[in-house]
Amino acid sequence: xxxxxxxxxxxxxxxxxxxxxxxxxxxxxxxxxxxxxxxxxxxxxxxxxxxxxxxxxxxxxxxxxxxxxxxxxxxxxxxxxxxxxxxxxxxxxxxxxxxxxxxxxxxxxxxxxxxxxxxxxxxxxxxxxxxxxxxxxxxxxxxxxxxxxxxxxxxxxxxxxxxxxxxxxxxxxxxxxxxxxxxxxxxxxxxxxxxxxxxxxxxxxxxxxxxxxxxxxxxxxxxxxxxxxxxxxxxxxxxxxxxxxxxxxxxxxxxxxxxxxxxxxxxxxxxxxxxxxxxxxx
Numbered sequence: 001x002x003x004x005x006x007x008x009x010x011x012x013x014x015x016x017x018x019x020x021x022x023x024x025x026x027x028x029x030x031x032x033x034x035x036x037x038x039x040x041x042x043x044x045x046x047x048x049x050x051x052x053x054x055x056x057x058x059x060x061x062x063x064x065x066x067x068x069x070x071x072x073x074x075x076x077x078x079x080x081x082x083x084x085x086x087x088x089x090x091x092x093x094x095x096x097x098x099x100x101x102x103x104x105x106x107x108x109x110x111x112x113x114x115x116x117x118x119x120x121x122x123x124x125x126x127x128x129x130x131x132x133x134x135x136x137x138x139x140x141x142x143x144x145x146x147x148x149x150x151x152x153x154x155x156x157x158x159x160x161x162x163x164x165x166x167x168x169x170x171x172x173x174x175x176x177x178x179x180x181x182x183x184x185x186x187x188x189x190x191x192x193x194x195x196x197x198x199x200x201x202x203x204x205x206x207x208x209x210x211x212x213x214x215x216x217x218x219x220x221x222x223x224x225x226x227x228x229x230x231x232x233x234x235x236x237x238x239x240x241x242x243x244x245x246x247x248x249x250x251x252x253x254x255x256x257x258x259x260x261x262x263x264x265x266x267x268x269x270x271x272x273x274x275x276x277x278x279x280x281x282x
Contacts, residue, residue, distance in 0.1 A: 015250070044062050047061065047062045048061045048062045048063060049061075051063075051064065054217060056198070056242075056262060057089050057240040057242070058240075058242060059242055059247055060137075061153045062244035064243045065243050065246045065247055065250070066158065067243075068241075068243040068244055068246075068247050069247045069250075072244065072247055075128050078232075078246075079232075079247065079251065082227075082228050082229050082231065082232050082248075083228075083229060083251055083255070085226030085227055085228040086217055086221060086227075086229045086230070087255070088145075088219040089145055089148035089149050089152060089212070089217060089220070090152050090213050090216075092149050092152075093148070093149040093150070093151070093152025093153040093155075093213065093217075094152060094153075094156050094209065094210075096153050097151075097152075097153050097156035097157040097209060097213075098160060100153075100157055100208075101156070101157040101159075101161045101164060101205065101209075102157070102160060102161030102202055103196060104118070104122075104157075104161050104164075105160065105161040105162070105163070105164025105165045105167075105168065105205075106164055106168050106194070106195075106198070107169075108122070108161070108165050109164065109165040109166070109167070109168025109169045110190070110194065122158065122161055122162070125154075126158040126161075126162065127131065130151065130154050130155050130216065130219070131219060131223070133154070134151065134219065134220075134223055134224060136209050137150060137151065137224075138224060143224050143225050144225065145225075147219065147220060147224050147225070148217065148220035148224065148225060151216045151217075151219060151220040151224070152213050152216040152217055152220065153216075154216065155209075155212040155213060155215055155216030155219075156208075156209040156212050156216065157242065159205050159208040159209045159212055160202070160205035160206060160209050161205070163201045163202065163204050163205030163208070164201060164202055164205060165198075166199060166201055167197065167198035167200065167202060168194060168198055168201075170198075170201070171193065171194050171197040171198070172197065175193045175197065176189065176193060176194075176268065179193050179218075197213045199270060199271050200271065203263065203266075203267045206263055207260065207263055210256060210259045210260055210263065210279050211247070211256065213259075214252060214255070214256055216229045217229075217230065218233070218252075220260065221246025222234050229248050229252060232244065233245055233247045233249075236248070
């Protein structure tokens, strides 16, 4: 090696010395979306090829699902009618479960007497599959929208209660001692210390309850009233129409993603300090 080349190499700073580190393409935003699009294309291609090679009464190719979606959503409009019918019952049951589950979980986690009274029943009902209660609910309430709302409520409320209990017990004792030293009342302590500390746990319970709400909605519609999206699934499966079943399942997936996205957006608004709400840095 000549002296000139040695001097050039010595003057050339290493990438780490310049403070700039090259980011691999697969870790950039564009690279991530390229990978996702490629994976989706492979899945759809495999779906189409397998669907064309099997019995159409058992499995439908992706092209047939798209055609059926156009027919159900645009031509007959039955898909949106069923979706709105299901959404009404699910939103009401889910909306009731959030404040009830939060209040019950806070009371159990905050007060020992309430915990001694309610904890065995909460544990029992949470472990009990809700599907076994449907015959009793039909006897007590009958079939119709109230039964659907109650089934959705029962599926949603227990994940919220349990996560809220954990959150109320995980409040930093130093914060509670500080509030006590300033002579804060119980209501002030709950409002300014306990609830802000519990919010991540509450939103975790709500996040889990989204899937439970969809399960409860489908259980009610497939086993009780045969309406909405669950009714479409039952009628299509009885007629050996897998394309209609898949269209309904894709709508359920889209509905679930919309609910989860709304919860994450609300979490960022209410808790800008949380890790999930903070933007990721390179």
